[in-house]
Amino acid sequence: MVSVRRIAVATSSATIRLTSLTFLRWIPGHHFVPLVVTSLVVYLSSISSLLKDTTQSHQSQAAKARSSNRYKPVSSRGKSGDSVLKTLLTGLPSAKWPLWTRITILINVVLALLTLDFLTRGILFYPTTDVAFSRVGYVSPTSANLVFREPDPAHLPVTVMFQETSPLSQDWYEEGIVYKLDNSTDFTTTVTLTDLKPATRYRYSLSNNQSGTFVTAPEPETPQASRLSFVTSSCLKPNFPYNILSHPLRIPGLEQMTDALAKLPKLLRPAFMLFLGDFIYIDVPWRFGSTMSHYRSEYRRIYSSPSWTHGSEGNRAIDLPWLHTLDDHEIENDWSQGNKTSPYPAAADPFIHYHVRGNPPIPAEPFAHPDNVTYFAFTHGPASFFMLDTRTYRTEPSQKNSTILGRAQLQSLLEYISTPEPAGTHWKIISSSVPFTKNWHVGTTDTWGGFLDERRVVFEAMWRAERELGIRIVMLSGDRHEFGATRFPDPELNLGRGQLLPNTAGLGLHEFSVGPLSMFYLPIRTYYQTDPEDVMVKYAPNGNSKFGLIDIADEVEEVSSAAAAAPVRARSSVLTYSLYVDGEVVWKYRLSVPLDRDESVHIPSLPPGRVLEDEIPDLSWSVVLGTVVGRVPELTKSIAGTVNNLYFQLADRLEKVERLA
DSSP states (O other), X not given: OOOHHHHHHHHHHHHHHHHHHHHHHXXXXXXXXXXXXXXXHHHHHHHHHHHHHHHHHHHHHXXXXXXXXXXXXXXXXXXXXXXXXXXXXHOOOOTTOHHHHHHHHHHHHHHHHHHHHHHHHHHHHOOOTTOOEEEEEEEOSSOEEEEEEOOOGGGOSEEEEEEEOSTTOOOOEEEEEXXXXXXXXXXXXXXXXXXOOTTOEEEEEETTSOEEEEEOOOOTTSXXXXXXXXXXXXXXXXXXXXXXXXXXXXXXXXXHHHHHHHTSOGGGOOSOEEEOSOSSOTTSSOOOOOSHHHHHHHHHHHHTOXXXXXXXXXXXXXXXXXXXXXXXXXXXXXXXXXXXXXTHHHHHHHHHHHTGGGSOOOOSOOSSOGGGOOOEEEEETTEEEEEOOSSTTOOOTTSTTOOSSOHHHHHHHHHHHHSOOOTTOOEEEEEESSOSOSOBOSSGGGTGGGOHHHHHHHHHHHHHHHHHHOOEEEEEEOOSSSEEEEEEOOGGGOOOGGGGSSSOOOSSEEEEEOOOSBSOOOSSOOBOOOSTTSEEXXXXXXXXXXXXXXXXXXXXXXXXXXXXXXXEEEEEEEEEEEEEETTEEEEEEEEEEEOOOOTTTTOOSSOOOEEEEEOSOOOOHHHHHHHHHHTHHHHHHHHHHHHHHHHHHHHHHHHHHHHHO
């Protein structure tokens, strides 16, 4: 009969191995740490007594065997059922294999220690209270927001200087002097460089040895303003997947993005990063506190990562202007309790100092007091942007009158959507930390899927704007640790059934949701289409690092015309979305806005989107089901063979037991 202690040892050993490997390489969930630690305590306490009893039993049996002159060292091992493989796989002790018993114990102890190393090394050895850094935020044609931190009073005051990088201009200009920094802002401040030239590269330098480069935005309605490239993603977690040899604050996905962007031709280099939330994970893998100091320390640790300075000057991630949206893990998972309930006030403090101060201006019509606004709007070249805050003002989802935006932000968004854009601006880009589509079927209520009434109001305004204003609206989102491209056809288009099938490009509002930049991805497929309202264009779940590169440029393309039998050539503003997974382009999609409004050829205002490149395997449910069905004979044969082998092994064991009885 199997003893309770053997069951405890085998179960706790399996739990340590499965949960620690899952935690370190798959999903760093906070549930796994207590399981690993508790299982290790159970394992060590159980195996010590079991090992003692096993040794004593083995010695007693050996003595009896010698006294009856039946002791055979070679055959006894085979009869006992013990093996090296069994000891290593189950974690059970074996008196006959003391070395391998020690090794299997060591494996479990090491796995638990690695779990604790991932959990605590960054916090214990990198408190980052003395970190100094600088970064660029929002950049306009004539100004640039510069955010920096300097905690050392010996480096104060800090003088802020800048110059053009052109060989023809070597003069340095002083923007100002910062005399005081204190704990009220966690020793951070934001300085706005002014009187800059449009579409010009600059270098800035601080007297505390911080420096960097940036490029100003182009002047509206100039040739340079017809083109724009930028990147977007979400979700950062240092040193994941875990690597014991890696710096605990290293962000692999950030380095992969830096290397990928450095390979692009100069014309395609991004102007900024639109980062859509979960810059920190206060509650993953473990929440150590909810005070303001805890939240501040997480921001400092991210900015202490050596990955920011990976690469050459001008190509480093820290030289790219970053614009930030708030999401739940900067506060608490699936946050929907407003901006007054704890811990939101503590979480908002560093978000304001580190990110909001460097962000673009608030909308012209915020419909709320400017001091209480955390949504932003700006124009850069051919596109205008509205950066939503889907956390601060939301209420409980799936309730009567639930809101994800709050009244003031909703009114501001509707005003933005309905306002005509100036000449040269052909795209309205709306960013949200959570997806608009309801095609994700895990955590749906945390997305716009939990606020469908408000989503309908926004969509109706978008459809109307595309029909009446001659612009195209694109939505960008993050949060899901997967990529999903979705289109939302205007009901007035009356599209046929064939144009509403999954995995089809076509007409409609488009959303591109991408993440993580550096974090886990979900191995369970959670995105699929259930109705013709949200049409799946593409789904790509795999990859620990994903980001989108959006490039907008004027081109001449062939467009179908109602008045001509063959397509006509028309000048268009073309948006190309390139999906990068683990540093490589795997998918490209194209949208366009015709610029030549020649009524004689009746060019449609918004042609359908189309796929330019696709290196992603089709993972629709029909394909998955077909794959499983196709493997039924193979699986059946494999299962039958396994059962057959187990049967003969069991019969052999029973025969041996009968011979010994």
